[in-house]
Amino acid sequence: MARADIAALLALAAAFFIAVGDVIHQRSAHEVTDQPVGHLTLFLTLLRDRRWWLGSGVAGAGFALQAAALGLGSVLLVQAVLVTALLFALPISARQSQRRVTRWQWVWAVLLAGSVIVIVTVGNPTAGDSRASLETWIGVLAVLGPALALCLLGARLWSGPASAVLLAVVSGALWGLFAVLTKSVVDRLDVTSWAGLEQLLVTPELYAWAVVAVTGTAMQQASFRAGALTASLPTMTVTEPIVACVLGVVVLGETLRPGDAGWFTLVVAVAVMVAATAALARGEAATREPV
Template identity: 30%
Template sequence: MLLSVFIAVAGAFTLALGSALQERDAVRAPGRQVARAGFLLHLLRQPRWLIGSGAAVLGACLHLIALSGAPLTIIQPIGVTGLLFAIVLSAAFNRQRVRVSQILAGIAVMVGLVGVLVAFPHGTDLPVLSTGTALWLAGGVAAAGLAVYLTAHWMPSGMRALMLAAAGGAALGTTSGLARVITANAVQDPLHIFSWLTLLAGVTAVFGALLLQNAYRTGHFAAAYATLLIADPVVGVGIGALLLGEGVPDTPVEQVGAALFALLAFAGTVALARSRHRNPEADGGPAFTVGVSTSRTR
């Protein structure tokens, strides 16, 4: 148990470190405020971004390893502590101080997210998802993400960070849902990994990465990372509940509790987005107000 806890802490830190390193090059990359797909090709040529991506993948793998040795109710709260690591690391890289308000907002997001995840039951049955349903699911998420991507240029930078990160997190959450089906069935039949679901999961993951890196590009890293931490698992849990038969909170108390925890996480994320701490290299300057823009950034 203690080893799993240590691995979970290491995974949370490594994932946060990798994401903070990615942000550095995402902000500095050439292009428009909302960059096109070629933006990812540019990032793939940046050694620091590649190191960050490797660290993020390692962090995700460590989290999965930790889950194999300890209950979700223990490991998941440790996993979301990565938000606090991300806030501190981003501030250190940008030579900024971490405000108490940022830490409190980060804690609100963590508590809210853990509350939502714990409220949902976690099934053990073999998940099944038809190719047709998977196509509708991925297509719907892609359409919503594309709408955000095409309109994000006209949004204030803070709102742009939230919307792109939410869309990217939804795409990555969809990837996680597809991956759950693929890996669970591959245990019984290894050839199941060579399927249309695997290709679909790969395409969805790349699209999610494009949206997420554009969210980091705004300079509001803490808000974007917090939104990712909410959108990814919540969408994954939603897919499990609605499409894979893993269930939803049964009692009214659990349902109201899940809603309240979700509101707490949302409030914490908005507080982070309203923070004046922003990567100084991002265009538009450090100050902004969610939903209100007095002047258009260049």
């Protein structure tokens, strides 16, 4: 079996575990307290919640599988497959809430699955470099940093859905960055010798990776609390793969090889994937809106 095929299977397994973790996290964020709290207070409160830690453990298994997939395949491939997490979250959340999945949700689910298959097969993504230069990361920080800072400022100025959307953009962007950093960390990971561990410990991406993971988690929970899930979940779900794929191309030099006749098909598939993801996430969030 080819490395790309194994990476796709690992990413599919990762999508399942991440979906289960997200379902648990979303419920915990809304039920952990009835009082209005700030971002930091919410995060610290969740750290004392057993159910939130259960979700974190399940999601952690998903991230480990994602890391293994990134060690074998490109960010473009892995992130495209990870979008299918919504396909798993749909029936899991429906069963938890004791409701039925609607006909339109199944239609969007089929379209999402089909678009992912088209992107992976027609796009034929190829892996690039595992790491980027310091100059490249400084350029990324110069662009992404101010953009996320403006989103955080806007989230403080506005409340309700607007705040939820802006915080979701920050969280999704950070998780997209997390995926690219994960590939860099996995490339340096060698637990077979002390020299390998020492090499990992002096890798700057390792510490950036840890900071981004914690910050992304905090922003995710803050987004869930800021407003309706109909505002946060679709934004977060679409932002993450877009940022990850853009960084995969710009930072790691990954490419798509659809051929001259395949670009139109690829563009249509990407548009369908984004539309289906947003529709599924919005429908899923609406069914779990607090009463």
